[in-house]
Amino acid sequence: MSSLDGGVCSSLSWQIEYTERVMESGLSESESRTALDELFENARKYKTGPEYLKMLKFVRKFRTYSPFNAMLIYSQRPGARFVATAHRWNKDHGRVIKPTAIPIVILQPRGPVMFVFDVIDTEPLQYALPLPEEIEQPFEVRSGSVGREFDLTIENALRDGVRVSEKQLGSQMAGSIQKADPGRYVNAVASRNPERKLKQVPLRYDLILNGNHSREVRYVTMVHELGHLYCGHLGTPNGKWWHDRSHFIDLYEKEFEAESVAYLVCGRLGIDNPSENYLSGYLKEHSEVPSISLDYVMKAAGLIEKMGRESLPLRKEI
Numbered sequence: 001m002s003s004l005d006g007g008v009c010s011s012l013s014w015q016i017e018y019t020e021r022v023m024e025s026g027l028s029e030s031e032s033r034t035a036l037d038e039l040f041e042n043a044r045k046y047k048t049g050p051e052y053l054k055m056l057k058f059v060r061k062f063r064t065y066s067p068f069n070a071m072l073i074y075s076q077r078p079g080a081r082f083v084a085t086a087h088r089w090n091k092d093h094g095r096v097i098k099p100t101a102i103p104i105v106i107l108q109p110r111g112p113v114m115f116v117f118d119v120i121d122t123e124p125l126q127y128a129l130p131l132p133e134e135i136e137q138p139f140e141v142r143s144g145s146v147g148r149e150f151d152l153t154i155e156n157a158l159r160d161g162v163r164v165s166e167k168q169l170g171s172q173m174a175g176s177i178q179k180a181d182p183g184r185y186v187n188a189v190a191s192r193n194p195e196r197k198l199k200q201v202p203l204r205y206d207l208i209l210n211g212n213h214s215r216e217v218r219y220v221t222m223v224h225e226l227g228h229l230y231c232g233h234l235g236t237p238n239g240k241w242w243h244d245r246s247h248f249i250d251l252y253e254k255e256f257e258a259e260s261v262a263y264l265v266c267g268r269l270g271i272d273n274p275s276e277n278y279l280s281g282y283l284k285e286h287s288e289v290p291s292i293s294l295d296y297v298m299k300a301a302g303l304i305e306k307m308g309r310e311s312l313p314l315r316k317e318i
Contacts, residue, residue, distance in 0.1 A: 046294070049283025054078075056260060056279070059298075060267035067264050067305070068298040069106040073116075076104050082135040083116040093135075094128030097121060146219040146271060149308030153222060156307040158188040159314050161204030161237065162229065164222060166211035174217070177207040177225035179234060190314055199314060204237050205229060220266050220273040223304055227261030228254060230300035231293070241315060245296070253290045256282065257297050264301040265308075
């Protein structure tokens with residue numbers, strides 16, 4: 001941390017400590033509440049309804065980084081507009097970091113932590129070009145439709161033994177997810193190069209969508225139900241993939257987590273969905289957010305977002 005040259009103010013010291021602890025190993029299951037959850041409980045910063053919704057809206061609109069990292073950015077710099085590393089600011093945009101700038105700490109892929117800077121903490125060099133639109137206006141409203149994310153998410157879900165199917169359900173029934181009867185298998189994509197190959201994996205979950213609904217509504221429903229799965233509400237086939245939390249939280253907490261996941265994933269795609277109404281309605285009747293895990297909400301949202309963006313490899317049976 002000495003390389004920060006004294007620029008990190010004392011208010012960030014706790015965040016750096018918490019963030020680094022995410023990467024530490026050797027914690028027992030009883031100690032598995034992560035840095036983000038400790039921030040949520042100890043600082044109680046997002047316990048009230050307005051603060052929680054304000055944070056979710058920031059993460060939903062801050063699409064440059066994963067939901068988890070967007071949450072870390074918000075916790076340190078709620079007014080951030082667009083962040084990047086010092087190297088990227090210089091290389092891609094011809095800008096340098098101001099001497100008075102305070103770095104923002106986020107998690108680095110396949111590494112511990114990295115430091116990024118908001119656009120307001122940079123200044124242009126002589127040859128710098130005007131900033132692109134995604135930096136000047138990063139929170140623009142996108143089209144409210146779902147593209148290849150729908151089919152790609154269904155394909156990627158098969159690697160976890162999740163079969164997504166449609167039925168003609170009543171108008172008040174959007175869908176559901178439940179454990180499947182054992183002994184059956186589904187074909188998941190094992191490789192795509194040089195040719196597409198399939199591998200049988202056990203059928204573990206049935207996710208049903210209402211075929212009478214639009215493609216966008218079906219996607220929102222699918223994200224909500226996958227939110228239940230990846231937040232551990234239905235248990236887990238492998239503790240290395242996600243934890244079993246089915247007996248640790250109640251029905252209201254499970255629903256609040258799944259709605260938060262849907263709100264983030266769909267909102268970051270520009271798809272309108274009723275999750276905000278649910279969250280706002282709950283928070284009007286309750287003074288505080290239920291005892292949810294922000295860690296699981298952010299990680300589940302990040303995974304489902306990735307499932308709609310790229311083809312993922314099969315799970316390792318460890």
